[in-house]
Amino acid sequence: MTEQLDAGLVAGRIAESGQVSEPSAEREMGRARRRKEDARLVTGRTMWTDNIQLPGMLYVAFLRSPMAHARITGVDVSAARSLPGVVAAYSGRDLAEEQGSLPCAWPVTEDIVIPDHPPMAVDEVRYPGEAVACVVATDRYRAADALEAIAVDYEPLDPVLDMTEALAEGAPKVHEAGNRAFTWKFAGGDIDAAFRDAPVVIDRAYVQQRLIPTAMEPRAVVATTDGDGFTLYSATQIPHVLRVMLAMTTGIPEHKLRVVAPDVGGGFGSKLQVTAEEVLALLLARRLGRPVKWTESRSEGNLTVHHGRDQLQRIAVAADRDGRIRGVRVELLADMGAYLMLVTPGVPLLGAFMYNGIYKMDAYDFTCTGVFTTKMPTDAYRGAGRPEATFAIERAVDELAHELGMDPVEVRRRNWITREEFPYTTIAGLTYDSGDYEAATEKALAMFGYDGLRAEQADRRERHDPVQLGIGVSTYTEMCGLAPSRVLGSLSYGAGGWEHAAVRLLPTGKVEVVTGTSPHGQGHETAWSQIAADALGVPFEDVSVLHGDTSVAHRGMDTYGSRSLVVGGVAVLAACEKVKERARELAAHLMEASADDVEFDGGRFRVRGTDEGRTIQELALAAFAAHDLPGGFEPRLDAEATFDPDNFSFPHGTHLCAVEVDTETGRCAIRSYVAVDDVGSVVNPLIVEGQVHGGIAQGVGQALFEEAVHDADGNLVTTTMADYLIPSAADLPEFTTDRTETPATSNPLGVKGVGEAGTIASTPAVVNAIADALRPYGVRDVRMPCTPERIWRALAEAEVTVPAQSRAAVPSTSEIAPEGGAR
Amino acid sequence: MIPAPFDYIRPASVEDACRVLADAETAGDEVKVLAGGQSLLPLLRLRLAYPSALVDLGRLPELRGVADRGDHVYIGALTTHDEVMRSGVVREHVPLVALATATVADPAVRHRGTFGGSMAHADPAGDLPAVALALDCVFVVRSSDGEREIPAAEFFVDYLEPALEPGEVLLGVRVPKLGSGWGFHYEKFHRTAQAWATVGVAAAVRRGDGGTIEEARIGLTNMGPTPVRARVTEVALRGVAPSPSGSNGSDPLRDACAQADAGTSPPADLHARPDYRRHLARVLTRRAVGAALG
Incomplete structure (x- = not known):
């Protein structure tokens, strides 16, 4: 029997089956929901790229250079080709004609040197781990075994490891064009006037050590082709950007290339990249006509996931005796590594606008030189440029306070932008839209018990306690939410910063949100559902979020730079608003009222002053049935929106850290840590809490544990997690967190970015605390990571004599060997 | 984990295991005994070990x-x-x-x-x-x-x-079993919770009726190519009457432990150079002995 589709009948059946959930009276915005995606993510029963199995799939393994710098004089893959299970083996030269060059999307200056970057080295290797050959086999094990049958002849060249030496006359060259990639300058105000006759100048050099981003999920790629079209699955943060870039670099037309980021297990910037392995997997699938998978090992990842930080900083702060900052001058050397990858040169420049921090000043001057070395290229890593900047200014302000004999909080108070002064245009030309540094700081000080800890510190100093207490302050802000497109363009960035969303009301009243952001652990499915549920008046459970597949979410700029909520989340809201307006029009028509008289509340459109109303679910079905629509009304309740904000997002906050430093062993233990962050309005406090905790942990990692170390030959020696130490929960204290909420004025949700804030804030808080603990001993600084050995050596080499009981058995200098290896 | 290929042998008894190992010895094969795999599996994973066979003792309950x-x-x-x-x-x-x-x-x-x-x-x-x-x-x-x-x-x-x-x-x-009167402590200094000891000190100390130390046994972790006994300190501790740092700043325990690194040849690695390890051995031995004394 054929039933005529009747909207009322269908609605009745849906109601009987209990599928229509009552909208919650409680607003979703601000609700601490547990994340809906977590069950599948934490159990791993999901589409991690490495879980993907395709018929006839092959596995590729890469032979990687054991040398930092060498000429390749011969590669013989013939023996590997003849091994059982091996389908193909290629050298870089075999692929030279078709592999192209990996892209750099951020040519920061007109005269920047962007060297050719073949995905697989052809004539020369320029960093340890660079791919020189590959084997494609029927399983991973055979592929790995066959690598050992490949013979490569190398003619060693001098490694280039030290940035200062790299710039010297006659230094060995990474590329023919020389080791200077670019010099970028930026200034505001009269810097000479600010420093001329300045009563106080703090001039410091800091080392931002090289870090290895350590996402829980290693990188993985599956490339497949049906002969004409290609699909690339990749553990990437940027399926959309990747598609465009691959279309431009491989010659595969954009409409023939689908890129999918399935569930992705963390990135921290390391998966904001167009990698050699992605390009090569695609080329191999094209050559062989079969799916090809690659999954890296952790050691392979330590070598060849792009690295982060690695800058030599020189910062000078000129100030008056009353603590007022007159100007800041910054000179940076930024290690690019061997090549410029997707946004390599832009990373240090993202910090250029942040060395002034939250402070007012008359002048600012910034110079950054990008330097090539024979190391893995650097690129974005959580915070990307801003952690480095924040570290330098916050360290220097603490030093200024000490120089002036002033409390570090007081020096900040005398310089920061006050709450009445927002919006405030800084010396770096950014307009901070909103903030309340006073409120965050007051709250943090109270939670921390600042005065009590200072008293205890004084007591321990007095007693010459071998365990000294140090207190570190970090009042940070940062620019994030990477957009607006106009500004990114002015910085020579190769793309825009908008974000896209589509919202589809399905016939049964359920909602699909399609987002151009690409979550890899952030909880977008939950947060975007909350935004849509509020905007459309539907239950949270009735919203699905689709993402990460260019054939589903065809437009997007992906996820990095704490941009997803402040750009992409706002786009979701905008699309919902458009859907709502269409629904209002339909409701007015059905109720024979003027749209102006139809109000929306809790998922129901009602004629003002009457009980006459239609739920949004009823309207969804009515639009689907399309029996009775307003004239010219297309039968759908869908909408798309692209949002491009007018400004960056400026979260801020005050982090306070107390450390206990054992002066006998050098061990530093964080005793308490208070973070008060202002990320504007909050969609989901639980997610914010998670971001803050993880962010702080990662910043503590830089302060105390992490460093990529190369030996004198340029080999990376921190290739396992036994050598490259990242803190686990057992190594971290409980963080005490709270928030102030000063809504952003740059978007209708009032939200600010939160993904990188903790990392940006915490590193200087910890190191300031260590410096504070050690100052009575004459120690001025400890290089990161502040390992026990470094702290102990700093104490041993310090000038101030301290009573014997706290200085047991200081080594004689003859015992101290030079610190091993180049860094 | 993608190790190089190897054979896998699971003997049914200790006798069987011994026979397998003896045969391998005769044949000149490089075999490795697998117990829990705590250290061997990482070596295999990194292809730092290329055994021709693993002899897995994991299912021998008598062991x-x-x-x-x-x-x-x-x-x-x-x-x-x-x-x-x-x-x-x-x-x-x-x-x-x-x-x-x-x-x-x-x-x-x-x-x-x-x-x-x-x-x-x-x-x-x-x-x-x-x-x-x-x-x-x-x-x-x-x-x-x-x-x-x-x-x-x-x-x-x-x-x-x-x-x-x-x-x-x-x-x-x-x-x-050392009997009564002994106190024990293991003092481990490491950079993260899961990391190996930069230096570790295993201390067993026996105190006599008068409170003075009668016997001490000190084993040092990661202070040379093998574990080592801090013999000089063991001797120096004999007869020491431990007391908290006196008003005159003296600390007999510290003095006794001042040569805890004697006779060691500590390695240099990413986490510590030898002089720092020596220093740690001295400080940690003092602490381990103090803790063992309770």
């Missing part, structure tokens, strides 16, 4: 378990760290073993890694060899030719080199 044997506690080689640290017999009679074992790696590893495996691996950075040395444990080994015993002082020959002959299997370890 597993703890027994109270009067004057000593016998710990079967295949007993996991977790079983060791939870054993009532170990905790009561040889508490230093339990204390040190509880610091080994993390819970997941402690459920797989074994007591005997850690000894036979002979990694001076492992926590248990120094304990075995300090307590004068006895290693019971068997080959096709029969059983023999190796005192701890002779067991750790060199870096990753135990005194096991090819074809020999470690059956278990006799841990002497």
